[in-house]
């Protein structure tokens with residue numbers, strides 16, 4: 001496969017032709033915040049809007065997960081326009097998130113925390129109204145707990161369960177602010193065709209899906225996987 | 233897809249055409265009066281079906297045998313139900329505001345007798361010495377009917393009417409042209425997509441024609457979901473074959489095999505008429521295998537959408553057609569190269585497609601002779617709100633807003649003052665008086681902070697609060713947002729929260745800054761056009777009507793007296809008539825009582841601000857008023 005060379009944050013890097021800027025950056029040790037994309041998903045969902053970068057010659061910041069690299073491209077992941085959009089997006093997510101880190105099993109491995117640190121954003125945002133939804137927690141599964149209040153709707157679990165595993169327990173429902181990840185017919189997970197494999201938990205970047213057995217081996221696998229996926 | 237035998241197309245059509253023409257002639261010149269009733273959704277809502285029944289009953293009673301035809305919408309929706317009578321010896325006369333009683337009189341006095349009932353006349357369709365014709369109306373100077381030409385003048389359920397009025401001749405002509413020639417013609421006409429964004433149609437066709445992959449598809453976008461808009465519905469209900477003809481020509485030009493008409497299920501009459509039109513076209517071999525004996529085969533299916541606004545966005549629409557949730561997908565690739573089932577797909581708006589036949593038939597030059605430098609042809613608007621003549625309007629691009637609202641629309645209802653015009657629906661903006669002389673085209677409206685959108689035009693007067701209007705539209709987009717991306721799902725919700733507070737008098741002046749920068753971020757950061765344009769109603773009202781926002785925040789005052797929490801109802805003692813009790817009984821919460829002098833007083837604690845007392849107070853007293861802020865109410869003695 002042909003390689004293409006480009007500059008990201010002043011660093012000359014190489015990547016495969018056709019690659020998206022996001023992966024080119026991550027593969028070369030340059031972190032760009034991202035939540036909604038997985039490498040093996042060929043169509044970026046481009047939903048979280050955290051991965052904005054600036055590209056020389058383009059008037060507006062673009063999402064790194066949808067922008068295809070080009071020979072000689074000059075990318076700036078720290079441009080003021082890109083950071084402004086990423087920070088607003090993150091703060092919007094945090095304003096509708098409980099931010100109850102002290103009691104959350106995912107604290108420490110949570111990507112929201114990581115992105116907030118990267119962008120220099122406080123977890124308790126002041127710019128927005130706190131808009132929570134008070135949804136019911138589903139602990140029916142023998143393996144994991146689903147707390148939709150902590151979900152950022154990145155869609156990773158939906159994609160993994162449906163496309164990677166071909167099971168399709170989880171999906172999106174409702175529109176606008178009411179949008180949620182849920183089972184078909186909104187029933188408890190234990191009553192769905194869930195096979196308890198826990199891959200969705202591994203994929204979840206926040207504390208929305210957590211293993212019941214917190215000390216178990218699976219949990220540490222979770223952390224490892226998250227780290228390799230996002231910082232590679 | 234070359235036409236191998238040009239000769240075969242013409243004779244096949246000649247037969248169809250002469251049969252249609254003789255049927256039309258029989259109707260028009262059959263020596264009998266012809267009665268046409270406007271029975272599109274707008275007419276039906278006003279009672280057209282009752283009028284139709286009254287006409288038929290009366291004809292039967294009088295033992296009269298004359299054809300009664302259901303036609304579509306003429307555009308004069310303010311005067312529905314509308315009945316047109318063409319009686320030999322008279323010009324075709326159009327009657328407005330008809331009810332069953334008037335309908336009976338028209339039959340007994342005009343059809344049976346010879347009194348054309350001038351008191352009910354709206355106008356004549358032709359110039360004559362008896363009644364003023366529509367062409368004498370001042371508005372006629374500004375209107376130019378191209379794609380609305382047939383609407384209200386033919387029976388949309390009879391393909392013969394369409395053919396006799398020149399229908400499908402463009403298809404026959406197109407089938408004798410090379411596909412590239414057709415695309416060139418559409419390109420040089422300057423036609424831009426009428427779905428809102430104004431993308432050059434010919435260019436889209438060319439990209440789709442040159443794209444690899446088979447089969448190719450054509451989609452007609454009839455999702456039309458903006459509040460106040462009904463242009464596409466009216467066209468599908470009044471002249472469905474014009475849309476079909478455009479689709480078939482497009483299919484031939486780009487080499488497509490299949491087409492879909494995407495109509496929202498809430499438009500049952502449009503669905504019914506489009507379906508019927510498909511069956512008729514198929515029967516005449518204007519659709520289907522080897523159209524009119526040519527090498528070209530094309531089929532169209534109708535798909536009923538679930539009625540989500542976001543499904544009008546092309547990638548969401550395609551997902552919905554594929555049976556997936558109607559959520560926008562990432563572009564590029566664009567549908568023109570990778571659309572339905574991953575195949576090249578041309579997606580055009582109803583009005584875009586119904587313009588095609590005129591371009592092919594009359595030529596690109598003719599089409600381009602109307603309009604402005606960069607926006608050619610006509611613009612169709614659904615004129616609604618506080619304007620006198622609500623309805624469908626078609627004017628050349630470049631007509632000013634003032635001409636549309638005041639000359640065509642006859643100005644503001646009830647002699648009130650114009651305040652703003654909302655154009656482009658939830659994606660558009662509100663333009664003030666100072667923008668009225670703006671020539672309408674795609675670019676001028678965008679520059680002014682509004683948008684052509686698909687053609688909704690809502691006129692607002694002094695009683696409309698601009699903050700509330702912005703809040704209303706944002707509530708709509710927030711509800712209709714698919715919820716996929718962060719800015720649109722959560723950003724518009726935050727904005728809505730703030731607007732809610734402002735309309736309730738709980739806003740802070742810093743909130744205005746927050747609204748502006750968040751709006752900019754939502755526009756720059758959203759995934760699809762819905763989010764990218766959602767802040768427009770807020771931004772445009774904040775830039776043109778900032779004083780109203782400030783009055784709400786700083787003084788707790790709603791200048792238009794519309795925001796319920798910021799007004800109070802008050803009975804002016806000097807105006808209240810001692811002997812009158814009209815308001816007392818109408819108040820549902822018994823908040824009104826009479827004092828010792830028999831002057832009525834509203835208990836502000838009990839009042840729920842429903843406003844019935846204001847309506848109940850007889851006009852000769854006019855004692856009930858709205859005050860804002862509520863502290864304006866004098867303390868009771």
Ligand SMILES: Cc1cc2nc3c(=O)[nH]c(=O)nc-3n(C[C@H](O)[C@H](O)[C@H](O)COP(=O)(O)O)c2cc1C
Pocket residue numbers: 424425426427428429430431433453454455456457458541542543544545546547579580581582584585686760761762
């Ligand atoms: C939220 C949203 C809603 C839309 N709704 C419609 C619609 O109801 N009808 C329509 O023709 N185009 C609509 N569009 C535009 C379509 O995506 C597309 O641009 C259009 O159908 C192309 O046709 P045209 O080139 O003939 O305008 C919408 C776009 C967005 C972003």
Ligand code: SF4
Pocket residue numbers: 542560712713714715716717718720721758759760761762763764
């Ligand atoms: S902008 Fe709104 S409608 Fe469009 S993808 Fe994002 S959430 Fe959905």
Ligand code: FES
Pocket residue numbers: 033034035036037045046047048049050051063064065066
């Ligand atoms: S990772 Fe690019 S938008 Fe979510």
